[in-house]
Amino acid sequence: xxxxxxxxxxxxxxxxxxxxxxxxxxxxxxxxxxxxxxxxxxxxxxxxxxxxxxxxxxxxxxxxxxxxxxxxxxxxxxxxxxxxxxxxxxxxxxxxxxxxxxxxxxxxxxxxxxxxxxxxxxxxxxxxxxxxxxxxxxxxxxxxxxxxxxxxxxxxxxxxxxxxxxxxxxxxxxxxxxxxxxxxxxxxxxxxxxxxxxxxxxxxxxxxxxxxxxxxxxxxxxxxxxxxxxxxxxxxxxxxxxxxxxxxxxxxxxxxxxxxxxxxxxxxxxxxxxxxxxxxxxxxxxxxxxxxxxxxxxxxxxxxxxxxxxxxxxxxxxxxxxxxxxxxxxxxxxxxxxxxxxxxxxxxxxx
Ligand code: NAD
Ligand code: DAU
Numbered sequence: 299x300x301x302x303x304x305x306x307x308x309x310x311x312x313x314x315x316x317x318x319x320x321x322x323x324x325x326x327x328x329x330x331x332x333x334x335x336x337x338x339x340x341x342x343x344x345x346x347x348x349x350x351x352x353x354x355x356x357x358x359x360x361x362x363x364x365x366x367x368x369x370x371x372x373x374x375x376x377x378x379x380x381x382x383x384x385x386x387x388x389x390x391x392x393x394x395x396x397x398x399x400x401x402x403x404x405x406x407x408x409x410x411x412x413x414x415x416x417x418x419x420x421x422x423x424x425x426x427x428x429x430x431x432x433x434x435x436x437x438x439x440x441x442x443x444x445x446x447x448x449x450x451x452x453x454x455x456x457x458x459x460x461x462x463x464x465x466x467x468x469x470x471x472x473x474x475x476x477x478x479x480x481x482x483x484x485x486x487x488x489x490x491x492x493x494x495x496x497x498x499x500x501x502x503x504x505x506x507x508x509x510x511x512x513x514x515x516x517x518x519x520x521x522x523x524x525x526x527x528x529x530x531x532x533x534x535x536x537x538x539x540x541x542x543x544x545x546x547x548x549x550x551x552x553x554x555x556x557x558x559x560x561x562x563x564x565x566x567x568x569x570x571x572x573x574x575x576x577x578x579x580x581x582x583x584x585x586x587x588x589x590x591x592x593x594x595x596x597x598x599x600x601x602x603x604x605x606x607x608x609x610x611x612x613x614x615x616x617x618x619x620x621x622x623x624x625x626x627x628x629x630x631x632x633x634x635x636x637x638x639x640x641x642x643x644x645x646x647x648x649x
Contacts, residue, residue, distance in 0.1 A: 299422075301327045304375040306360055306408065307382030309333040311490040312428070314343035315528040316379060321347045323532070328352050330373045332366075333382065334359045337637055342629060343489045360404035363411075370415045377424045379535060380408055383459070386493050387432075388645060390455035391587050401458035402465070409469045420476055426535055427466045429481045431520070431547065432456035436590035443481070444596050445543045452588055470541050478538040480530065483547040483595045486615065487524035488622040492634060493641065496616075499558060500623045501630055503565045503576045510646050513585035515555030518592040522548035523615035526608045533606045547595025548608045555580075564620055583646065 301324075308317040308331030321329050333339045335357055347353050354373070358365045360382050369375065383401045384390065390397045409425060416423045434443040435450030451460040469475040486496045499509050530546045538544060552560075562576035600606045610618075623630060634642075642648065 299326075301377055302330065302373050302375050303327055303377045303379060304330045304332060304369065304373065305379045305381065306332050307339070307380075308355075309335055309339035309341055309343060310381065310385070311338070312485055312524055312527060313381040314340075314489055315487070315524050316381065316531050317344060317353070318347055319525075319528045319532055321350050321353045325352055328354070328373065330354045330356060330369065330375065332356045332358050332360065332369055336384075337641075338385065338491050340489075340633065342632070361399060361407055363407055366407050366411045367414075370411050375412075375415065376422060377426070377535070378408060378412055379426045379428070379531065380405065381428045384455070386491075387453050387455045388493070388586060389641075390453055390458070394454035394458075397454050397458040398461075401455075402461045405462035406465050409465060409475065413469060413473050413475050416475070417473075420474060423476050424535070425466065425469070425475055425477045426531070426538070427463065427477065427479045428531070429463050429479055430456065430459050431481050431483045431545065431593050431595050432590065433460040433463060433481060434593075437592040437594055439592070442594045442596035443545060445481075445545055445599055452590055467541075476540045478534055478540065479543045480534055480538075480600075481543065481545050481595075482527055482530070483520035483522050483593060485524045485527050486521050487619050488626070489629075490524070492630060493638070495554070495557075496561065496619065497623060497630075499561055500565065500620055501634065503562060503579065504569070504624075506579065508581040509558060509562075509576075509579045510581055510583040511555060511558065512583060512589060514582065515553065515558065516591075517554050517589060518551050518594070519554070519557075520547045520549070520551050520594045521557070521612060521615075522546065522550065522608060523610045523618075526610060529609070530600065530606045533604050534600070537604050544600040544604070545595045545597050546600060546606075547597045548612070549595075549597070550608070550612050551592075551594050552612075560616065561620070564616060568620060568624060
C-alpha cells in the first residue's frame with residue numbers, strides 16, 4: 299500500500315534512524331521529514347538517503363499552523379510519526395517555556411491539522427506520537443513502569459511530554475482520531491547530540507576533559523540502542539492497535555556511575571591508554587534539580603502483542619556507539635563549535 303508519512307523531528311537523533319529505516323525499507327512510501335533544524339537537528343545525519351526519490355525534507359516549525367496545513371495538503375499526508383520535541387531535561391530546567399511551546403503547542407498544532415484533514419475519511423490514517431518513560435515519574439529501588447502506571451512527571455520536560463500525551467488521547471476520545479503512543483526509555487547510539495550523558499562523556503574522554511557526574515552518580519536509567527527503538531517504531535506503526543500505548547525498553551538498567559566506568563574502560567582500550575586513566579577524569583558536580591532517581595520499563599506488552607524485543611546486548615551496543623563517535627570526529631567537531639560551547643560553559647559553570 300502507498301503511504302505519505304509525515305515524520306517530524308527527522309533530523310534529530312532518534313528521528314534520523316527512523317527516517318533512514320523507513321526510506322530504505324519501504325520504497326513505495328513517501329517519507330516527508332519536517333524539522334525546524336534547532337541546535338539538535340542536523341541534516342548531516344541523513345546524507346545517505348537525502349537523494350532517494352521517496353524522501354523529501356521540509357524545514358518548518360511544528361508550531362506554525364499555516365505551514366503545517368500547507369504540508370498536509372501538499373503531500374496528502376495520511377500518517378504522522380511525531381518525534382519533534384525539545385528533548386534535554388537540563389535545558390528544560392533553564393527554559394521551560396520553550397518546552398511547553400514545542401512539546402505541547404506543537405503537538406496540538408499537528409493533532410488539529412490531522413483532525414481537520416482526515417475528518418471525512420479516517421480509514422488508514424494514523425497519528426503516532428513518540429513519548430518517553432519520564433512521564434511516569436521516578437521509581438524507588440523496585441518496580442517497573444507499565445502502560446497503566448499513573449502519570450507523575452517531575453521535570454518541565456516530562457511535564458510537557460505528559461501534557462502532549464494527554465492531548466493525543468483527548469483527540470482519540472473526542473474526535474475519533476486514530477492514534478498510538480509509545481513511551482520509551484533512554485536511547486543511545488550514533489548521532490546523539492553530545493549534551494546527553496553517553497556522547498558527552500565519550501567526547502570528554504577523547505579530549506581528556508572532566509566527566510561531570512551529577513550528585514553521587516547513583517541514578518538509574520534503562521538504556522536501549524537507538525536502532526532497536528527505530529525497529530520498534532516501524533512495528534508499532536504497522537501493527538499497533540488504535541488508541542493503545544506501548545512501553546519500549548531494554549530491560550537494561552545501569553547506575554550512572556557503573557555505566558560511566560564501562561565507557562571509560564572501553565575508551566581506554568580503544569585509545570591505547572592505560573586502563574583506569576579515563577576514570578580519573580570523573581568529577582562529581584552539583585546534582586540536577588529534581589533529578590529523577592530511577593526509570594525502568596516493562597516492555598512485555600509490545601513483546602507479547604507485537605513480537606518486538608531488543609536485539610542488541612549492551613556491551614555490543616556501547617562498543618558500536620563508541621566506534622561511531624571515534625570514526626566521526628568531524629560530525630562531533632561541527633556540532634560542538636558555536637552555540638553549543640556557550641551552553642556547555644553555562645551548564646557546567648566554566649566561565
Ligand atoms: P533530539 O533533540 O535529538 O531531536 C529533536 C528534533 O526535533 C531535532 O531535529 C529538532 O530540530 C526538531 N525540532 C525541535 N523543535 C522543533 C519544532 N518546533 N518544529 C520542528 N522540529 C523541531 O531528540 P531525540 O532524542 O531524537 O528525541 C526524539 C523524540 O523521542 C522526542 O519526542 C523525545 O521526547 C522522544 N524520546 C527520546 C528519548 C531519548 O533517549 N533520546 C527517549 C524516549 C523518547
Ligand atoms: O528516559 C528517556 C529520556 O532519556 C528521554 O525522554 C530524554 O529525551 C533523554 O534526554 C533522556 O533523559 P535523561 O535525563 O535520562 O538523559 P541524560 O543523558 O541527560 O542523563 C542521563 C543520566 O545521566 C541522568 O541521570 C543525568 C546524568 N547526567 C547527565 C549529564 C548530561 C550526569 O550525571 N552528568 C551529565 O553531564
